Amino acid sequence: MGRGTVKVLPWLDLRGKLGDYIYSGKVLDLLVLHLKIFPISLPLPFFFFLTQIFFLFFLFFFFDLTAQDPERILKMVKICCIGAGYVGGPTMAVIALKCPEIEVAVVDISVSRINAWNSDALPIYEPGLDEVVKQCRGKNLFFSTDVEKHVSEADIVFVSVNTPTKTQGLGAGKAADLTYWESAARMIADVSKSNKIVVEKSTVPVKTAEAIEKILTHNSKGINFQILSNPEFLAEGTAIQDLFNPDRVLIGGRETPEGKKAVEALRDVYAHWVPVDRIICTNLWSAELSKLAANAFLAQRISSVNAMSALCEATGADVSQVSHAVGKDTRIGPKFLNASVGFGGSCFQKDILNLVYICECNGLPDVANYWKQVIKVNDYQKTRFVNRIVSSMFNTVSGKKIAILGFAFKKDTGDTRETPAIDVCKGLLGDKARLSIYDPQVNEEQIQRDLSMKKFDWDHPVHLQPMSPTSIKQVSVVWDAYEATKDAHGICILTEWDEFKTLDYQRIYENMQKPAFVFDGRNIVDVAKLREIGFIVYSIGKPLDQWLKDMPAVA
Numbered sequence: 322m323g324r325g326t327v328k329v330l331p332w333l334d335l336r337g338k339l340g341d342y343i344y345s346g347k348v349l350d351l352l353v354l355h356l357k358i359f360p361i362s363l364p365l366p367f368f369f370f371l372t373q374i375f376f377l378f379f380l381f382f383f384f385d386l387t388a389q390d391p392e393r394i395l396k397m398v399k400i401c402c403i404g405a406g407y408v409g410g411p412t413m414a415v416i417a418l419k420c421p422e423i424e425v426a427v428v429d430i431s432v433s434r435i436n437a438w439n440s441d442a443l444p445i446y447e448p449g450l451d452e453v454v455k456q457c458r459g460k461n462l463f464f465s466t467d468v469e470k471h472v473s474e475a476d477i478v479f480v481s482v483n484t485p486t487k488t489q490g491l492g493a494g495k496a497a498d499l500t501y502w503e504s505a506a507r508m509i510a511d512v513s514k515s516n517k518i519v520v521e522k523s524t525v526p527v528k529t530a531e532a533i534e535k536i537l538t539h540n541s542k543g544i545n546f547q548i549l550s551n552p553e554f555l556a557e558g559t560a561i562q563d564l565f566n567p568d569r570v571l572i573g574g575r576e577t578p579e580g581k582k583a584v585e586a587l588r589d590v591y592a593h594w595v596p597v598d599r600i601i602c603t604n605l606w607s608a609e610l611s612k613l614a615a616n617a618f619l620a621q622r623i624s625s626v627n628a629m630s631a632l633c634e635a636t637g638a639d640v641s642q643v644s645h646a647v648g649k650d651t652r653i654g655p656k657f658l659n660a661s662v663g664f665g666g667s668c669f670q671k672d673i674l675n676l677v678y679i680c681e682c683n684g685l686p687d688v689a690n691y692w693k694q695v696i697k698v699n700d701y702q703k704t705r706f707v708n709r710i711v712s713s714m715f716n717t718v719s720g721k722k723i724a725i726l727g728f729a730f731k732k733d734t735g736d737t738r739e740t741p742a743i744d745v746c747k748g749l750l751g752d753k754a755r756l757s758i759y760d761p762q763v764n765e766e767q768i769q770r771d772l773s774m775k776k777f778d779w780d781h782p783v784h785l786q787p788m789s790p791t792s793i794k795q796v797s798v799v800w801d802a803y804e805a806t807k808d809a810h811g812i813c814i815l816t817e818w819d820e821f822k823t824l825d826y827q828r829i830y831e832n833m834q835k836p837a838f839v840f841d842g843r844n845i846v847d848v849a850k851l852r853e854i855g856f857i858v859y860s861i862g863k864p865l866d867q868w869l870k871d872m873p874a875v876a
C-alpha cells in the first residue's frame with residue numbers, strides 16, 4: 322500500500338487516479354483518459370499509437386508509479402469486517418465500490434444475516450444500499466460466515482460488532498458491554514498468521530484500544546498488530562449519502578512509527594474518495610472520545626429543543642418559530658433543532674450512558690450528572706407525550722383504540738432500536754389502550770418483539786435474542802394508515818414518514834370516533850387544516866387547543 326504521501330498536491334492526486342486505473346486493470350478507462358488528453362490523436366491511428374506509448378512511458382517513469390507502490394502491484398489488499406450490521410454492511414459496501422482493487426469480506430456469526438446480505442432482500446433497509454451492494458457483490462465484496470478464514474487472510478480487520486449497555490454486574494445500566502468485542506479480538510489473535518491492522522469501528526469506551534492491544538499482544542505468537550480507532554458517524558436513513566460524502570473521517574492511532582504507518586494505510590483507503598482535508602488523524606484516545614462526544618452533543622441539542630417545547634406549550638410560543646430564530650445564529654446553526662417525542666436509535670442513549678460511566682470512573686460526578694440530564698429530558702418528553710394523550714381523552718384510554726402511525730425511530734429506516742414508539746406504546750398499554758400500529762418498514766413480529774423485550778436486550782446478535790416473545794393481545798399491526806385509524810379515538814404520529822403528511826385526513830376523520838384526536842409527535846401535520854376538519858390537535862411545542870388547555874397534563 323502507500324499513497325499516503327501522494328494526496329497533498331493536485332497533480333499528485335491525478336497520479337493516484339492514474340495509478341488506480343492501472344492497478345485495477347481498467348485499460349479501457351486509461352485509453353479514454355488518454356484520448357481526453359490527446360483528442361487530436363483519434364483520427365490519426367499512427368499518432369494515436371505514438372502518443373499512447375509516450376503516455377505509458379510518462380506514467381511509469383516520470384511518475385515512477387512502480388517504485389512508489391511495489392506492494393500494491395504484487396498483492397491485492399484485503400479487508401475483513403467482523404459484524405455485518407447497520408455499520409459493517411453499508412460501510413464495507415461503499416469501501417468496495419470506491420476501491421475496486423481492494424477485496425472486502427464482511428463476516429458475521431449470524432447465519433441468517435449473512436444469507437440475507439447474499440440475497441435480494443438485504444437485512445437492513447437503507448436508501449441506495451441495494452444499488453451499491455449489487456454493483457460490488459461477488460466482484461470485490463463478499464459476505465460470509467467463515468469468520469476465521471477471512472480474518473486470517475486480511476491485512477486490515479475492521480471490528481463492527483455490538484457494544485450494548487451492560488445489564489448485569491459492575492456498571493449495569495451504564496457501562497458498555499465489551500463481550501462481543503473481546504471475543505472478536507481473541508479470535509483475531511488466534512487465527513492470525515501475518516501482521517494486521519485492527520480497526521475499532523464499533524463505538525467503544527475511551528481506552529478500549531489499550532485493552533484490545535493487550536489481548537492481541539499477549540496472544541500474538543510474534544505477530545505485529547496495530548490498533549486504530551476509526552469511529553463511524555453515519556446516520557441511518559442517510560447512511561449511503563453520509564458514507565459517500567462524510568463531514569469527516571476520523572482515524573486515531575499510536576504516535577509511534579508503526580502506528581503512523583498504520584494510520585497512513587487506512588487514510589489511503591478513504592483517500593480514494595474522501596478529500597484529504599476531511600480525514601482527521603489524532604491520537605487513539607481523542608478518536609475514541611470524539612465519537613462519544615459527537616453523539617452526546619447531537620443528543621443534547623434535541624433535549625434542549627425538547628425542553629423548550631414544554632415551555633412553548635406553557636407560554637403560547639411556537640417551538641418551530643423559536644428553533645428557526647435560534648438556528649439562524651450562525652454560531653448555533655439550523656440542524657438538529659426539530660422538537661420531537663424524543664430521540665431514539667441504537668446509539669444516543671447507549672453512548673451517553675457510557676460517557677456518564679466513564680466520567681464517574683474518572684472521579685467526575687458533576688460532569689456525569691450534566692450528561693445524565695440529556696437522557697432525563699428525553700425520558701421526560703416521552704412521558705409528557707403519553708400523559709398529554711391520556712389526560713386529554715378524559716384521563717383514561719382504557720379500551721379505546723389508538724392508532725400508532727410510525728414505529729421506526731426515524732423515517733427511511735426499518736430500525737426500531739430504542740425507538741420512542743416503544744415507550745409511548747408501553748405507556749398507553751399501561752393505561753389499557755388498544756393499539757393499531759402501522760409503519761411502512763416495520764413488521765408485526767418486530768413490533769411484538771420490541772414491546773415484550775426487556776430494556777437493552779435488543780442490542781445483542783439476533784440469534785442470542787429471545788426467540789418467541791409472548792405477543793401482546795391489545796396490539797394489532799396493520800399495513801395501511803387508513804386501516805389503523807378506522808374507528809380509532811385518537812392518532813399518534815411517532816415517525817416522520819413523508820406519507821403521513823399527505824394522508825386524506827378528511828376521510829380519516831369521517832371514519833373515527835368523535836371527538837377525534839391527533840397527537841403529532843413529529844410536527845409534520847398541518848395543524849390549522851386538521852383543526853378545520855374537526856380534529857383536536859396536539860403538536861409538540863405548538864400553541865394548544867382550548868380543549869387541551871382545559872385538560873392539563875401532569876408530566
Ligand SMILES: NC(=O)C1=CN([C@@H]2O[C@H](COP(=O)(O)OP(=O)(O)OC[C@H]3O[C@@H](n4cnc5c(N)ncnc54)[C@H](O)[C@@H]3O)[C@@H](O)[C@H]2O)C=CC1
Pocket residue numbers: 403404405406407408409428429430431434468481482483484501502504505522523524525553554555556557667668780781782783
Ligand atoms: N447503527 C448505527 O447507525 C451506528 C452504530 N455505531 C456503532 O457500531 C457498532 C455496531 O452497530 P450496528 O452495526 O448498528 O450493530 P448491529 O447489531 O446491526 O451489527 C453488529 C453485528 O455484529 C455481529 N457480531 C457480534 N459479535 C460477533 C463476533 N464475535 N463475530 C462476528 N460477528 C459478530 C452481530 O451478529 C451483528 O450482526 C456499535 O458499537 C454501534 O454503537 C456507530 C455509528 C452508527
Ligand SMILES: O=C(O)[C@H]1O[C@H](OP(=O)(O)OP(=O)(O)OC[C@H]2O[C@@H](n3ccc(=O)[nH]c3=O)[C@H](O)[C@@H]2O)[C@H](O)[C@@H](O)[C@@H]1O
Pocket residue numbers: 524553554555556557558616619623656657658659660661662663664665666667668669730731
Ligand atoms: O452513532 C450512531 O449510531 C449515529 O447516531 C446518530 O444517527 P442516527 O441515530 O442513525 O439518527 P439521527 O438522525 O441522529 O436521529 C437520532 C434520533 O434523534 C431524533 N431527532 C433528530 C434530529 C432532530 O432535530 N430531532 C430529533 O428528534 C430522530 O428522530 C431520531 O429518533 C448520529 O446522527 C450519527 O452521526 C451517529 O453515527
